Amino acid sequence: MDLPFVVSAPGKVIIFGEHAAVYNKPAIAAALSLRTYLLVTPNEDSELIRLEFPDIHFNKSWRKDHFPWDQKPNYNGKPSLSQELEPELVDALSLFLADITSPFHYSSAYTFLYLYISLVSKTVPGATFSVRSTLPIGAGLGSSASISVCLATAFALLDGHISKPTIGRDERTLSESADCQFIEAWSFQGEKCLHGNPSGIDNAVATHGGAVMFQRKEGSMPSVRTSMRNFPSLRLLLTNTKTARRTATLVANVSTLVTEFAKTSEFILNAIDSLTREAYILMTKPVLDAEARRRLRELIRINHGLLISLGVSHPSLEKIRMTADLLALGETKLTGAGGGGCAITLLKESVEESKVLELVEELENEGFETFETTLGGKGVGATFNPTLDPSEFIKMDRIQIEHNVWSSDWKFW
Numbered sequence: 001m002d003l004p005f006v007v008s009a010p011g012k013v014i015i016f017g018e019h020a021a022v023y024n025k026p027a028i029a030a031a032l033s034l035r036t037y038l039l040v041t042p043n044e045d046s047e048l049i050r051l052e053f054p055d056i057h058f059n060k061s062w063r064k065d066h067f068p069w070d071q072k073p074n075y076n077g078k079p080s081l082s083q084e085l086e087p088e089l090v091d092a093l094s095l096f097l098a099d100i101t102s103p104f105h106y107s108s109a110y111t112f113l114y115l116y117i118s119l120v121s122k123t124v125p126g127a128t129f130s131v132r133s134t135l136p137i138g139a140g141l142g143s144s145a146s147i148s149v150c151l152a153t154a155f156a157l158l159d160g161h162i163s164k165p166t167i168g169r170d171e172r173t174l175s176e177s178a179d180c181q182f183i184e185a186w187s188f189q190g191e192k193c194l195h196g197n198p199s200g201i202d203n204a205v206a207t208h209g210g211a212v213m214f215q216r217k218e219g220s221m222p223s224v225r226t227s228m229r230n231f232p233s234l235r236l237l238l239t240n241t242k243t244a245r246r247t248a249t250l251v252a253n254v255s256t257l258v259t260e261f262a263k264t265s266e267f268i269l270n271a272i273d274s275l276t277r278e279a280y281i282l283m284t285k286p287v288l289d290a291e292a293r294r295r296l297r298e299l300i301r302i303n304h305g306l307l308i309s310l311g312v313s314h315p316s317l318e319k320i321r322m323t324a325d326l327l328a329l330g331e332t333k334l335t336g337a338g339g340g341g342c343a344i345t346l347l348k349e350s351v352e353e354s355k356v357l358e359l360v361e362e363l364e365n366e367g368f369e370t371f372e373t374t375l376g377g378k379g380v381g382a383t384f385n386p387t388l389d390p391s392e393f394i395k396m397d398r399i400q401i402e403h404n405v406w407s408s409d410w411k412f413w
């Protein structure tokens with residue numbers, strides 16, 4: 001594969017069903033226009049692998065021959081995909097990465113190496129991997145899944161496991177490519193490195209884009225992903241509390257609660273299951289009339305209440321909800337793993353723009369950040385021969401990335 005190239009994958013919002021998704025309940029999510037970008041450039045020293053992750057203030061270089069290649073999973077020309085992460089490689093990497101003390105740096109380096117060693121042959125020349133995200137990191141918008149998809153895609157391209165993409169920005173395909181399935185499956189391994197126990201919804205949306213209802217199945221059964229092609233246009237306000245949290249911790253906390261209060265949690269998870277299914281029926285109606293929109297807002301409120309019961313809200317998220325409630329503009333719920341991060345407010349259709357601006361101003365005065373973004377964005381894509389200098393790329397802001405990088409000739413799988 002000729003270098004340089006850039007791959008990119010979107011973040012997502014979960015509209016209904018987060019956390020319950022981990023317990024095999026359905027959830028509904030849509031891709032965002034905010035994305036992660038990974039630039040791959042050649043190194044003069046082809047033995048060197050360089051990571052540049054400025055969004056989390058982390059750079060690292062390794063010599064390739066120091067990697068624990070003897071733990072590379074069985075490899076007969078194709079990478080071998082196991083149900084669980086390969087325990088020998090996991091062990092070897094925990095020794096290899098023992099000098100990294102920050103859990104945020106550690107999980108990114110670990111995901112990078114797990115996927116690199118699994119997907120790339122020892123003989124492929126080293127490169128520099130520079131990652132930039134226009135998404136807030138660790139804020140409930142699927143940054144971990146979008147970086148996992150970018151890494152899995154770049155590594156699969158480097159070793160020729162997938163072909164170069166051919167579908168233009170405005171072209172649509174009905175069938176799903178084997179390359180896309182490969183990327184989804186390997187990015188799920190990446191999410192396991194970052195999360196522990198992901199449902200797979202975030203990396204599915206980051207791979208395929210659009211909007212989906214997703215349900216993980218038990219054991220070796222494949223997950224069910226139903227594309228929602230007529231996803232209704234929703235008036236959503238996205239607010240970031242800027243309270244840092246890790247999805248891995250929140251998912252683990254819910255697991256403790258589900259074990260300790262098994263019966264009660266079952267009712268909560270079943271209630272989320274039921275409201276997500278009702279939301280799906282409403283959202284796939286040919287026309288989302290005023291009554292259906294009112295019910296959707298109610299379901300948002302109920303879903304948030306149930307997430308509070310699971311212990312994954314946060315005072316900062318409640319502040320957003322109270323601010324929006326006081327102005328009576330719509331209904332608010334956390335999105336993603338919660339514990340901080342982002343909330344969505346589903347605004348009433350009748351609300352005037354001036355009222356929304358009033359809400360935005362109040363939220364920003366509280367120190368929160370609001371986002372305007374569109375839903376249902378493109379999935380994983382790539383652009384080849386970009387004229388991008390890595391030292392400039394890592395310093396660009398969101399607007400510059402969207403203007404200079406996203407504006408070029410992208411192809412999708």
Ligand SMILES: Nc1ncnc2c1ncn2[C@@H]1O[C@H](COP(=O)(O)OP(=O)(O)OP(=O)(O)O)[C@@H](O)[C@H]1O
Pocket residue numbers: 036053054055056103104105107108131132133136137138139140141142143144145147194195202245246247248335336337338341
């Ligand atoms: N641009 C990036 N550069 C480096 N690491 C990143 C980047 N984006 C995400 N990560 C990794 O993903 C972690 C955040 O993942 P986490 O699952 O906790 O949050 P999220 O994916 O943003 O939210 P959610 O899972 O609720 O949607 C970071 O701590 C970091 O390890």
Ligand SMILES: C[C@@](O)(CCO)CC(=O)[O-]
Pocket residue numbers: 014017018019020021022140142195197198199200201202247251335336337
């Ligand atoms: C909290 C969770 O349901 C969504 C995180 O975006 C975890 C997952 O489904 O992997």
Ligand SMILES: [Mg+2]
Pocket residue numbers: 142143144145195202247
């Ligand atoms: Mg995540």
